[in-house]
Amino acid sequence: MLFNSLAFAVFLPFTFVCYWWLQRYSLRIQNTLLLLASYFFYGCWDWRFLGLIAISSAIDFGVGIQLDSATHPRYRKLLLTISIIANLGILGFFKYYGFFVESFITASERLGFQAHLHTLQIILPVGISFYTFQSLSYTIDVYRRHVQPTRDWIAFFAYVSFFPQLVAGPIERAAHLLPQFLCKRSLDTSLAKDGLRQILWGLFKKVVIADNLAPLVDESFVNYSEHNGVTLLLGVLYFAIQIYCDFSGYSDIAIGTARLFGFDLMRNFAYPYFSRDIGEFWRRWHISLSTWFRDYVYIPLGGSRTLSKAHHLANLIITFTVSGFWHGANWTFVVWGFLHGLYYLPLVMTGNHKRHTGIVAAGRWLPTASEVVQMGSTFALVLLAWVFFRADSISHALAYISHMMTSPWQTPSLLKGLPFIALLMAIEWVQRDKPHALEIHQMPVWIRWPAYYSLIAVMFLYGNTGHVPFIYFQF
Template identity: 55%
Template sequence: MLFNSIDFAIFLPIVFLFYWFVFKKNLKQQNIFLIIASYVFYGWWDWRFLFLIVISTLIDYFIGKLLANENNPNKRKFLLWLSIIVNLGFLGFFKYYNFFLENFIEAFSWLGSPISLRSLNIILPVGISFYTFQTLSYSIDVYRKKMKPTNDIIAFAAFVSFFPQLVAGPIERATNLLPQFYKNRVFNYSKAVDGLRQILWGLFKKVVIADNCAYYVNTIFENHEDYSGSTLFLGAVFFAIQIYGDFSGYSDIAIGTGRLFGFKLKQNFAFPYFSRDIAEFWRRWHISLSTWFRDYLYIPLGGSRGAKKQQIRNVFIIFLVSGFWHGANWTFIIWGALNALYFLPLLLSNKNRTHIEIVATNKNWPSINELLRILITFILTTFAWIFFRSESITDAFNYIIGIINWSIFTIPQIRPTDLLILILIFIGIEWIGRQGKYAIENLGFTWKRPIRLLFYYMLIILVFWFSRNDQEFIYFQF
């Protein structure tokens, strides 16, 4: 079920009304109802994939219980590895089986010993990369004794399947979200209104900005040999804006929806395109995944400790794995490697934590130096996005070659004036609200009420006016 669909527009109010008016006096009933609603939400795509969520839920729940009663280090490691193998086994089979098979066949062909193996017609379950990491982090935290395992299987199942963030995050840690299923939740009008405001902004980013950028991005990338360098550059910029509007828009809708039901989900984006270097960008982009890899892979490998060789190795591992997490294609691995190369100079010069606070804090404008850093970081990121968006490495290099010629100084062949104006307005609002959790969190509170309401109504009108037939979110494929 898509957030930007009629189905969800009907589903959400029904779930909201039952949750607060029918089951509000019984916590367990509320949690059971959330599980049912979440399974309906997920099963809307394909009910067969519900079995994967149920199996993952049961395995990690019982492994957590067993870890609580086991003191033998070897048996504890066995239980942890059982959770890792089962969860990553599901992910590996559905997401990477054909990728490894095709590369295995190509490797033998290159060595002069061609073999014939048949690939499988595997459908990738929506959101498997997200809920797999969510349940896996629970088992790891219980193993590390950072949290006690739950005895409430209902609460745990609700935590795993919670529908707002089930399909594309944020990837919640059990330490943050699971305890919220133990506590009685009381409806809070101001938090609900704030949640609706964040949902509205998320829909604007997705429907008005991302989906309309997607129309031109698809046209330019699929026919890149027909366009000038300036048009290809514009297409790459549009994709950078599209993927941000699409994914951060989903996160805003998820977080806002969670707030409607009395839950606090973690912030997943913090205005990443205002970053002054690539290290700051990765602290602000897909925060839940970046911190997951940091805590469960980068730090256990040694992090930024040890010799420079180890630090370089760890950086490449974390970015290559991050690239591979996104999809079974060499383009994602190249994308990860590029970001590692961007990151290395900052790490080696100990400048990777120079910019912690948002740019121009408590100021209206950035300095010239800050503006140049933002532009350079954005261009580097946009260049890497070309590999992310391309169907193959060959397509990516051909696209880049198409940009790097004298035609980059010509006027683009595609000039959607209305979209460019909307993007400028969007960037302006994001800049004004960059110190909040989302752009319009505090915007307009000093305005007169009619003007503030007019602003919200204008956003709603734009969402309906620019709607493009319920396009799926980009990260559903991951």
């Protein structure tokens, strides 16, 4: 079930009414409704994969309880290992089996051997990378004694499968989200109204901007040899905005929907394209994933607390590369992550990786010339990496970049996407100090309501009605 579908437009208000009507009975009944609604929501894609969510939830629920009573270090490590192997085993089989088999066959052929391994046609379950990471982080935190395990299996299963963020995040932590399932919730109308505003903004970014840019991106990447350099540069720009609006749009809808049910989800995007260096970019882009890899990969590897500077830098490269591989079974994602790791190294080596932590041009309408250069150079590096993320293969990415740099820079085609980008960037620049761009409740009524109706009108006039799936569903 897509957020941008008629089915969800019926599902959401129906679930909302039933959920708050059940408040008169008990919290457990409310959580049971959320669990059933979440499984129904996911089952609309393919009910056969509901078993994977249930298995992952059951294993980690049981491991959490055992970890609470276990005292022997080896037994506790064994329990944690069971959770890690189960979760990563499920993820690895469904997402990476074919990749590793094909890579092995290719490597063998280059060495002069003929390998004949059977490659299964495995369907990738929607959102498997998100809910396995969310469930796995629970057992790791229980093992570290950062959170107390729950014995309420309904609350835990609902936490893992919570439908607003089940398919594409944010990847929540048990310490933040699980306690919200264990305590009584009440409808806060002010938060619910803000949730509706954030849903509206997320839908606008998805159906108006991302979905209108999608065919222009496809045209530039599929037929790159037929376009000049400026048009190909526009194609990369369009993809950068498309994936941002598509993914952050999903996060906005997820966060806003959760607020309707009395839940607070973590922020996942914070205007990343206004970043002044790569360090700031990764503090603003897909925040839930970057912090997940920081806490569960980078720090366990040793983080910055190592005796060797080279070891520290290696930890960074490994973390970025693995985070790239998380996105998909293709070497292009590995290169994308590795490139960002290389971008990040100079900042760490000079001690400037935490230099920009505030809002750019805070208290001013316009940035300084220095800030413009910083944002422009950072965005250029991000654009280069996006070519590998979007391309079908490394050779495709290199050919695209080569053609973009060597073909004549003439008057570009595919210009019709620029007004959408200009509108987005103008709104987000003005609202860059807000949690989301449509947080305008403090403005006068004569500004607020025309803004809402204008966005709705634009969605009806220019929105894509094909119910295009979100890009991150494939991850």
